[in-house]
Amino acid sequence: MLNNKLDSLFLLIQSLSKSEKRNFKLYSTRIKKNKDAKFIKLFEIMSKMNSYQEKKILENTSISKIQLSNMKAHLYKQILISLRLLQHITTVENPDIQIHEFLDFAKILYNKGHYIQSLKFLKKAKVIARSNESNTILLELVEFEKMIESQHITRSIHSRSGELSLESKELIERVQCNNDLSSLSLELYGLYLKVGYVRNEKDKIFIETYFRTNLPKFDIDKLSFYEKLFLYQAQVWYHYIRQDFIMCYRSSCKWIELFQNHVKKKKVSPISYLKGYHYLLDTLFYLNHYSKFKNVLEQFEKEVQNGDIVLNGNTRVLIFMYKYTNRINKHYMEGTFSEGVKNIIPSLFKDLKKIYPRLNSHYIMVLYYKIACLYFGSGDNKNTIRYLLKIMENKEKNIRQDLQCFARLLHLIACYESGLDENMDRKIQSAYRFFIQMDDLYIVQKKIIHFFKNLGSLYPHQMKGQFKKLRDKLIKYSDHPYEKRTFLYLDIISWLNSKIENKSIEMIIKEKFSINHSIIN
Template identity: 50%
Template sequence: MTKDQKDNLFLLIKSLTKSEKRQFKLYVGRLEVNQDSKYLNLFNFLDKSKVYNESAILEREIVKKKQLANVKAHLYRQILISLKLNPSHQNIRSQIREQLDFASILYHKGLYKQSLKILDKSKEVAIQNEEKTLAYEIVELEKIIESQYITRKISTRTDELMIQSKELSTLNVISSKLSNLSLQLYGIILKSGYIKNETESKKIQAYFYERFPRFEFKELGFREKYWLYNVYLWYSFLLQDFKNCYRYALKWVDLFQEYPQMITVNPVFFLKGNNYLLEALFFIGNKEKFQNHLLKFQEATSKKKFPNDENVQALTFLYLNLNTINLYFIDGSFQEGVNRIPKIKKELDSFKNRLDEHHVMIFYYKFANMYFGHGNNKECIYYLDKIISNKSLLIREDLQCFARVLNLVAHYEAGLDYNIEALLKSTYKFLIKTNDLYEVQKEMIKFLRNLQYIYPQDIKKAFEDLRDTLKKYEDHPYERRAFLYLDVMSWLESKIQNVPIADVIRQKYYNKQ
């Protein structure tokens, strides 16, 4: 049975570096009894395999079918233990946990003084690195030990630990509530995208303020401020308030200037903050600031001291490349963008196992838009089909909706109008099903349906009428979302003026400047 690279053990083995594989073999080979063990033989076989093939494992008689599940589970665990021992995976968090484990062992052996000494040092490191949850665990263990190890300082020590426990607990609760709210807002935008009407706007505002915790800002540390800016950012994105998106994303990035040691401790937070800052600048259309921040972002991630584990590598690829593509959209540099796609696509394929489906689909949508702007409608349709054929509605519904609308336009532009009626019907049904049929989409579908009945000499007038109809929606608080996904107005102007879309967007950009 072949499970083309979807087996968890196989994916873990394929993610190992040469040094990690060597360390694993040294780790399991430390005992002679392991030299010919089933799980080591299975490791060597899977390491050399290009795909996971269960039948091939059984044919080689590496392990019997009844034993396979247990041997795989044991191998998986041994690899993780080996990775845990690797210095490259010994981050601050794991180091503090290790010290906490040591202190717990000493406590259970009755060596209270030694245990307290380790806990005191670990607590200081945890607080310095904003690991307040771990710091709280340490304080709670200190309280247990202090209740059994009587010293002359017990009265003052008890008060000190109680105050510290209360402060850490309060901040952890604030952080937890803010992180929960951030995740909930993020879940909403993944499911449905931006708000679509006044009802949704009121619902989101009520949802936000009901769950927003009370606190004194001056008492917040790095982690609490991080989640605070995170929450406001997602709230602003949902409301399409891109100026406030920029404001809170900038606060997020500046937070790392205030706490520079946190870049090493929390590189993912740093990467995400820079990504959202660039995304906000893209929606605002400020190319100068966008380029400056993108350059700073590239410089920061290319420094030798910047963390470079597999997760960080994948996210750095994701955020740098998505924003590099966005740069070409701002002023219509589609030729440059199209030239960049093959390289990004090749790297995207190598990172696919480390990126979620949602972000892969965003890449495809941006590729499709880039090819559309460049006039290569067949390539545009190719990438749109990858989104439309994805049956999972867990991917943003709004992305699927606008992929279908762009697909209609691309088919018209490519002259593939033999099945345009079927496409119109399926798009219309999908938009109704997802409750995403709004005025801009309605007007677009009506226009495309009627095009076949318009005389050639009247085509330009039809495009002008549609442009004038849609113009009133450009600044509409809910209808304007359509223009964030698809630059319909530039396409219409290009048809009216009979010039490439890139020329229209470039002229708009220069006029704006």
């Protein structure tokens, strides 16, 4: 699997559909002498590989080891060219490709001295750009048009120069607003990926100040589709980081409604649409609003099944992640962990095998944590530990700190539950040091670690009393502005209740779900 991730050509070939492979062969063999070309032989053999094997390539082709690097680079470029040509057919999904094509034609005609014809293609490109709110490229088109009008006699109307200047000025303002909102959205998302939720008053003040000072002034009624999209994204991540899930729910609803009011945009910006669904489902999960969560998840899966969402390399990754993480979340809410392990895990790993090379470390670690929690709820501590160790042993710097921290807490609990407590002191010290290193040791974490430190000195008849004491201490922090984030990652209270009542965690959560669901209904 490691080789797959390192070889970009192999990954590109693996991501090609049957029609894309067929198109490449037609494109590359359009010249007769190319039929026996080395790069085509390389394509054919790599298409049949399940994993990248350089030795197999050298044995089955006339390519030498010295030639291989250049041959792979050439093949990579040829595949991209064939894909680019194929993409021109799907201009509804990729209007920017047609815009660039018209711009290219306009430049070619301009260089040939055909200024009027060049302006005609610019006009066509502007119509598409304007209808798709592609303001950045629209500004480029206007600037090119201004240059033609200012330097050459085109017989256009006298007032055209003034119209172009005004259009350019308005576009610059529009692009600036769009840029401010998209930058704010991106920065907030980056902060969340790095540290997760706010941990203290300092974090809270920082994020609130950052959001307030970087949010541009706007009139919501005058904002374009993409400006509204970036605004709602920024609001969602802002409220998400602050753990204000009610406000996050409201903003994520607006995000989805925006696409539902502009149905064509689902095809143009499917990634943003999918992310909107993800945050809507995530906030409903944290708000424990089961009926609404279930309805939205069914709606999401129905849209995927009906083909309402464009399928490509990027969307397949997100659909995979959001489908499985939310199916797992549904089992969390119901307390049906064993059912989840039986019904979800086999298909999850079957699909994961197909898509693994395209997943980044962040997605993989989030998935491992979800899987670990599912196993933990089902009582399978061995597999819980197995997937938590995959997170804990990951040394990449871009892995979320909070996920690393809470994986260590659950690891301590799973080790205790499985009886693997012979090195418990060392594991406790390791977890403690990691929390200190990450500057993430707060009251709830301290109390849990302190509890495990003292377990070894207790007699069996004292255990239940200590579990009760810890539960009573922790419940006080379940609604604390900063301490409550621990309970979002780990249902520690249900685990403690299971020890106190001598029941499985699964049974405890099922009973809680049954009571809450009957009250709602």
